[in-house]
Amino acid sequence: MSGMWRFLKKPEGPALAFMVSGMLWFIIGTLYGLVSAIDLVAPDFFANIAPLVFGRGRPTHVNTVLYGFVTEVLVGCGLYYVPALLRTKLWSPPAAWLSWLLWNITVLSGPICFAGGHTQGREYTEYIWAFDVTFTLAIVLLAVNIVMTIANRRENSLYVSVWYFTGMLLWTAGSYPIGNVMWHPSTGAVAGILDTVILWFYGHNLPGLVLTPLAVGAAYYVMPRIAQAPLWSHTLSLVGFWTLVALYTHIGGHHVPQGPIPNWLKAMSTIDSMAMVIPVFVALGNLWLSIRGRGGKLLADPAGRFVLAGTVWYLITCVQGPIQSLPAVQRVTHFNNWVIGHSHIAILGFAGYIALGAMWHILPLLSGRELYSRRLVNLQFGLITFGLVGFFMVLTTAGLIQGGAWNNGQTIYRVLPEIAPYMFLRAVMGVLIIAAAFVGFYNLWMTLRRGRVIEPELREEALS
Amino acid sequence: MKVTPALLVIGALLTFWASMAIMVLLPAATMHPAPSSTWRPWSSEEEAGNTLYVQNGCSYCHSRYIRTNDWDLGAERLAEPGDYVAQEPSILGTERTGPDLSQAGGEHPDDWHLAHFTNPRYTRPQSLMPAWKFLGESDIRLLTAYVQAQGGRDADTRISRQQRWRTPAQEAYARGPDKNIEWLHDQVPHGWLAMPNPYPPLPADLARGEKVYQDQCAGCHGPIGDGQGLAAPYLNPVPLNFTLLRRHLTDGRYLGGMLYYQIMNGITGTAMPYFKRDLESEKIWDVSNYVAVYFVGYTDATMEPRGIGAAYEPAWTNPYTPPQTQPAAASQPAAAPARTEPR
Structure with missing residues (x-):
């Protein structure tokens, strides 16, 4: 029993646990994605296998990669870099373990509950009430843990990564219960059109206040370290951080374009969507100027390459996002595969790449072992990059075909055969991403089991 | 500006909750649309159908509102805020792999829906919808009731026209x-x-x-x-x-x-x-x-x-x-x- 307690009190334990479970969810989540992709190629392939029909498999895919893979890996990174940046230890590793447990119970409820149709059905808020509770508890516990860690810091100034990680927890502790309408346990929704407003307030807070702060915070930690350069501007960090929370929280209405919500909400969400270029360009400018002249160091480092590429995906996502929030553009791009392409470069491209890169960078610091194989990290990078670039191009093309045809009077049934080849190609590209998930988990596992042990003095040096 | 723990925690929370007040509380306080001219309450069967619609993720492929630039199923009527009164949840959807359903009620008779839900390719060879046979006939009937309610009173008019012509068509066949x-x-x-x-x-x-x-x-x-x-x-x-x-x-x-x-x-x-x-x-x-x-x-x-x-x-x-x-x-x-x- 005391041995168990000693294990739970090890400071690196929860961070590693979040990474390992996150990488496992990467495999499971993308396998569900493949099932859903096959459903759209050959709808009778899994005929009458209830858990795998599109309407049940898709939410399992989405929630598992979102809350399971990307977010868990990034939280694992944060649980390492926040104490490290504050020159202290995590306030309570056992409490972080409890958060890990509650968090994974929530994610596990997805494949189990959705298979039987136990879902609240609103996009990104599908987990049923009991697991909204476990998730909220996990977030609140983590928030307390991090705030207490800050209180016990030995480094006086708070680095920008700490702001983002702390902000994410504080915001999500409010955003998640509101978005999930937790005061209506049976439906997780309010009645009428107002529900759409609340749902998309949360729907865009999810990338905005969960994924973006986690990923940008991790990039702020990893990129200057690998480049061995100081942060370019403290002021830009401030501008990026505060405009992120001030603007991102206003743009959910752009998910219901030309829909029956009030015009002032649509106008506000479009204008603030355009204004999102401020936090995005400020953060990217600050990061890229910090590594100016030293990009080669990031490219040469397997982990750095992932993070650098993640910032490029961030740029593409966040140029595309504001543009597609314009009503004239949305008439063509909404309701079709264009949006699916966009969401994949946001979650797998931007947040997923940075999650993987930060994890590969932090893993040796955390475990005291060198990466089992840098070549496997590079292989994973190649597989994901080929898969995701293809995926994005295929879905964007399919979306333009659909949107253009509909806008000119074609019916859904007439356009479905036109996108059939793209649905096939999407499934093929998805296989590459799944392969990358397997390669990544193998490499992570082998690093923890077989990675060459780093000499303690070298490790101290790396940590300082 | 130095970011102290107090500034970080209080500032982050204030900014978020201020935004929440604008984007959630203000709409909640001001959005009380009256029922639209076609709105009517759902029957218990239609409510049960909505639950099945939610549980089976129908909203991932079907939207429930018509825009000005739509031409397909339901395009005869633009969506109004009053169309969704008292519906909980009322999921509007973000994808159209299948047609918009906001006016689908009465487009087809119930027997067409039975065949279509059993396997969509029976009626529409190009459909990508899953076969729902595994739900069983009673659930398919509830889902059908839900679809037939889409469009409210306008749907009821279409249904009554379907029913008006159903009997003579069946008698003629007999x-x-x-x-x-x-x-x-x-x-x-x-x-x-x-x-x-x-x-x-x-x-x-x-x-x-x-x-x-x-x-x-x-x-x-x-x-x-x-x-x-x-x-x-x-x-x-x-x-x-x-x-x-x-x-x-x-x-x-x-x-x-x-x-x-x-x-x-x-x-x-x-x-x-x-x-x-x-x-x-x-x-x-x-x-x-x-x-x-x-x-x-x-x-x-x-x-x-x-x-x-x-x-x-x-x-x-x-x-x-x-x-x-x-x-x-x-x-x-x-x-x-x-x-x-x-x-």
Whole structure:
């Protein structure tokens, strides 16, 4: 029993646990994605296998990669870099373990509950009430843990990564219960059109206040370290951080374009969507100027390459996002595969790449072992990059075909055969991403089991 | 500016909750739309159908609001905030892999939905929707009730029209194949009945007609036009066997206009939907010629009466003679006047 307690009190334990479970969810989540992709190629392939029909498999895919893979890996990174940046230890590793447990119970409820149709059905808020509770508890516990860690810091100034990680927890502790309408346990929704407003307030807070702060915070930690350069501007960090929370929280209405919500909400969400270029360009400018002249160091480092590429995906996502929030553009791009392409470069491209890169960078610091194989990290990078670039191009093309045809009077049934080849190609590209998930988990596992042990003095040096 | 722990925590929380007040509380305080003119409450069956709709993720492929630039199913009415009063949850959807459902009520009769939910490809060979057979017939009936409620009072009007014509259609079918076709013909305006297909069935036209037929029609009428498609066992009245039309030509020779009208307009009360949104005019004439040539073995294409031929029309002589019909065969002319010159 005391041995168990000693294990739970090890400071690196929860961070590693979040990474390992996150990488496992990467495999499971993308396998569900493949099932859903096959459903759209050959709808009778899994005929009458209830858990795998599109309407049940898709939410399992989405929630598992979102809350399971990307977010868990990034939280694992944060649980390492926040104490490290504050020159202290995590306030309570056992409490972080409890958060890990509650968090994974929530994610596990997805494949189990959705298979039987136990879902609240609103996009990104599908987990049923009991697991909204476990998730909220996990977030609140983590928030307390991090705030207490800050209180016990030995480094006086708070680095920008700490702001983002702390902000994410504080915001999500409010955003998640509101978005999930937790005061209506049976439906997780309010009645009428107002529900759409609340749902998309949360729907865009999810990338905005969960994924973006986690990923940008991790990039702020990893990129200057690998480049061995100081942060370019403290002021830009401030501008990026505060405009992120001030603007991102206003743009959910752009998910219901030309829909029956009030015009002032649509106008506000479009204008603030355009204004999102401020936090995005400020953060990217600050990061890229910090590594100016030293990009080669990031490219040469397997982990750095992932993070650098993640910032490029961030740029593409966040140029595309504001543009597609314009009503004239949305008439063509909404309701079709264009949006699916966009969401994949946001979650797998931007947040997923940075999650993987930060994890590969932090893993040796955390475990005291060198990466089992840098070549496997590079292989994973190649597989994901080929898969995701293809995926994005295929879905964007399919979306333009659909949107253009509909806008000119074609019916859904007439356009479905036109996108059939793209649905096939999407499934093929998805296989590459799944392969990358397997390669990544193998490499992570082998690093923890077989990675060459780093000499303690070298490790101290790396940590300082 | 130095970011202290207090500034970080208090500032982050204040900014977020201020935004929440603007984007959630303000709408909650101001959005109280009155029920729209078509709104009505859901019955307990329709509520149960909504629950199934949510549980099975239907909203990942179907939206429930119509925009100004929409043309497809339901585009006759723009969505209003008052359409969703008291519905909880009322998921509007973000994708259209399938059609918008906000006005789907009454578009099809219940038996069409039973076949479509059992396996969507039975009725629409190109559908990507999963087969819902595993839910069982009682759940499919609840889902059907939900779909039929989409559109509120407008849907109720469409349903009552479906029901108004269902009984005579079933009675006509019960009177036997010939009486059935006579009844069907009686529902087509006479001008259309006595109208030949104005376009010649050249090989290219027939190839296009075949594609349209096999993509859109074969599910119910069967790949060979005998009315024995995969959906047929679910439908009442059953789909038409086209070969029977051979002895039911109008004035002993016409069927093109009748086919066009029924394909364009559908037959309310039966499972036959309208195709005026899916198919442009030429495609309907092509598929009419395909049905006539391949399943009836005869087409009235380019026969009199006709107006000035379309500019692009090639010269073509109709080689078909109207089939001998009994018992009125003797009174029919032996052969239709074959046209040799395009006009």
